[in-house]
Amino acid sequence: xxxxxxxxxDPAHGDHAEVWPPVLARLQSALAVQGIxxxxxxxxxxxxxxSGLHGFAxxxxxxxxxxxxxxxxxxxxxxxxxxxxxxxxxxxxVLSWNSDKRYLARLAGEGVAIPHTAWSRRLARAQLExxxxxxxxxxxxxxxxxxxGAWKTWRFGRDGIDAVLARLGQAADGGDGxxxxxxxxxxxxxxxxxxxxxETSLLYFGGRLSHVVNKRPLPGxxxxxxxxxxxxxxxxxxxxxxxxxxxxxxxAIGEPLLYARIDMVPDAxxxxxxxxxELIEPxxxxxxxxxxxxxxxxxxxxxx
Numbered sequence: 001x002x003x004x005x006x007x008x009x010d011p012a013h014g015d016h017a018e019v020w021p022p023v024l025a026r027l028q029s030a031l032a033v034q035g036i037x038x039x040x041x042x043x044x045x046x047x048x049x050x051s052g053l054h055g056f057a058x059x060x061x062x063x064x065x066x067x068x069x070x071x072x073x074x075x076x077x078x079x080x081x082x083x084x085x086x087x088x089x090x091x092x093x094v095l096s097w098n099s100d101k102r103y104l105a106r107l108a109g110e111g112v113a114i115p116h117t118a119w120s121r122r123l124a125r126a127q128l129e130x131x132x133x134x135x136x137x138x139x140x141x142x143x144x145x146x147x148x149g150a151w152k153t154w155r156f157g158r159d160g161i162d163a164v165l166a167r168l169g170q171a172a173d174g175g176d177g178x179x180x181x182x183x184x185x186x187x188x189x190x191x192x193x194x195x196x197x198x199e200t201s202l203l204y205f206g207g208r209l210s211h212v213v214n215k216r217p218l219p220g221x222x223x224x225x226x227x228x229x230x231x232x233x234x235x236x237x238x239x240x241x242x243x244x245x246x247x248x249x250x251x252a253i254g255e256p257l258l259y260a261r262i263d264m265v266p267d268a269x270x271x272x273x274x275x276x277x278e279l280i281e282p283x284x285x286x287x288x289x290x291x292x293x294x295x296x297x298x299x300x301x302x303x304x
Contacts, residue, residue, distance in 0.1 A: 001032075001035050001036060001037040002035060002036050002037065002057045002304060003036075003037045003038075003039055003055070003056055003057060004031070004036055004037070004038055004039070004056050004057055004058040004059065004060060004300070004304075005038075005039050005040075005041050005053055005056040005058070005059045005060065006024060006027060006028075006038045006039065006040050006041070006060045006061075006062050006063055007040075007041060007042070007043040007046075007059065007060065007061040007062070007063060007064050008020060008024065008040045008041065008042055008043070008063040008064070009042065009043075009063060009064065009065050009066045010042055010043065010044035010066055010067075010070070011042055011044075012044065013066040013069055013070075019226070020063050020065060023063065023283060023286075024038075024040055024063060026286040026287065026292070026293060027062060027284075027286070027293065027296075029292070029293070030286060030292060030293025030294060030296060030297045031293075031297050031300065033294065033297055034297040034298065034300070034301040035301075036297065036300065036301065036304070038060075039056070040063070041053070043061065043064045043067065043074075043077060044070075044073070044077075046077065046080070046081070047073055047076055047077040047080060048076065048077075048080055049080070050080050050081055050083075050084035050086055051084075053081075053084075053086055054084070054086075056087075057087065057304055058087050058088070058089065058300065058303070058304060059081070059086050059087065059088045059089075060088075060089060060258075060300075061088070061090075061095055061280055061281055062281055062282075063281055064280065064281045065148065065281055066148075067099060067148075067280070067281070068099065068144075068146050068147050068148045071099065071100075071146045074099055075096055075099070078092045078093070078095050078096040078099075079092070079096075081095075082096075089257075089258035089259070089300070089303065090255070090257050090258055090259065090260075090279050090280070091255065091256065094255050094257070094279050094280075095279070095280050098277070098278075098279040098280050099146060099280060100145050100146050100184070101145045101146070101147070101186060101276065102119060102145050102184075102186075103277070104117060104274065104276075105117070105119070107249060107252050107253070107274065107277070110252035111248065111252065112245070112248055112249050112252050112274050113245060113271060113272065113273050113274060114273055114274045114275075115188040115189060115191065115267075115273050115275075116131070116134060116135050116188065116189055117186055117187070117188050118130075118131050118186070118187045118188075119145065119184075119185070119186055119187075120185050120187070121184060121185075123142070123165060123168060123185045123187070124165075125161055125162070125165065127187070128140065128142075128161050128164075128165075128187065129158075129161070131187050131189070132158060135189040136189075137189030137190060138157060138190070138192075139155055139156060139157050139189070139190035140155070140156060140157075140187055140188065140189055140190055141153060141154070141155055141187070141188050141189070141190050142154045142156070142164055142168065142185055142186070142187045143185070143186060144184055144185060144186075145184040145185065145186045146184060148281075152167075152168075153223070154167060154168070155190055155222055168185055190222070191265050191267055191268075191273070192268070193265055193266050193267060193268060194217065194222060194224070194265050195217065195222065197216075197265070197266055198214045198215050198216035198217070198224060198265075199214070199215045199216075199224050199263055199264070199265050199275060200212065200213070200214050200215075200235070200238070200239065200242050200263070200264055200265070201213045201214075201215065201261050201262065201263045201264075201285070202238055202242060202243065202246040202261070202262045202264075203259075203260075203261050203282075203284055203285070203289075204246070204250065204257070204259065204260045204261075204262070205258065205259050205295045205296045205298075205299035206258060206295075206298075206299030206302060206303070207250070207257070208295070208299070209238070209243075209246075210289070210291065210295035210296065211234055211285075211289045211290065211291065211295070212234065212235040212237070212238040212242075213232050213233065213234055213235065213285045213288060213289075214232070214233045214234075214235055215230050215231070215232050215233075216230065216231050216233075217230055217231075218230070218231070226283075232285055232287070232288050233288065234285075234288045234289065234290060239266075239272070241266070241270070241271070241272040242264055242266075242272050244272075245262070245264055245272045245273075245274060246262040246264070249262050249274055249277050250262070253277065253279075255279075257279060258299060258300065258303055259279075259282070259284070259296060259299070260277060260278070260279055260282075261277075261278040261279075261282035261283075261284070262274070262276075262277055262278075263275045263276045263277075263278060284296060
């Protein structure tokens with residue numbers, strides 16, 4: 001069998017310790033059908049030296065779920081892999097820029113619709129109040145631009161501004177609050193449609209649409225991740241507006257992607273907005289994929 005490496009979480013961080021092994025098993029099962037053996041190896045073991053990955057026909061960073069907690073080391077690893085010329089999907093340069101959600105601003109400049117987003121290295125009350133005024137939103141979402149899985153994601157109304165500033169390590173007057181997270185914060189209006197219409201993800205393998213999944217939060221929550229009880233349903237067809245947005249996103253990215261998950265939500269007027277283009281370690285939702293990953297396995301086999 002052809003052997004490929006799947007990069008998995010850094011064992012020094014216990015995040016998702018019980019969640020990622022079943023995801024790995026689904027990937028391994030799908031790839032085995034194509035005669036591909038997927039070998040797990042922690043990404044943190046290859047940060048400064050890529051020699052341990054040279055024996056594999058391909059390297060897939062599909063389970064590096066905790067890279068965001070050590071972003072500087074992640075960027076260093078991407079440089080190492082790029083310089084080593086590893087046969088890797090997606091390319092290390094993509095893995096680098098896609099790890100910081102400031103890429104959304106670049107895509108917006110290419111005509112991709114995103115929610116109103118404010119970026120700040122020193123968040124202040126005045127800036128949050130300005131976002132409330134500009135968007136007319138009842139609630140906002142604030143989170144680090146380098147994050148994943150709703151990590152340090154806060155939903156709040158006007159009466160919760162001081163509490164959020166304290167949690168993010170920011171001072172109410174915009175000065176340094178003394179925390180480790182006092183930089184690179186993104187703020188968006190909370191879209192109530194996620195509560196009743198959910199978030200929709202389009203999965204692409206080898207540039208071709210594979211399947212579409214709608215994700216809805218548990219009643220009383222707003223997070224759609226499975227770890228928070230999110231419910232996933234495969235859709236027979238993507239909504240027309242969602243498909244059009246996904247195609248625009250991929251065209252704007254313009255990179256040779258083996259895989260991409262395009263996450264989006266409609267606003268109150270039904271306009272689809274890009275939440276994230278997941279190009280590093282997206283869950284492919286193979287548990288609800290009718291093909292159980294066959295399209296991904298075929299795309300990788302074709303690449304090999």
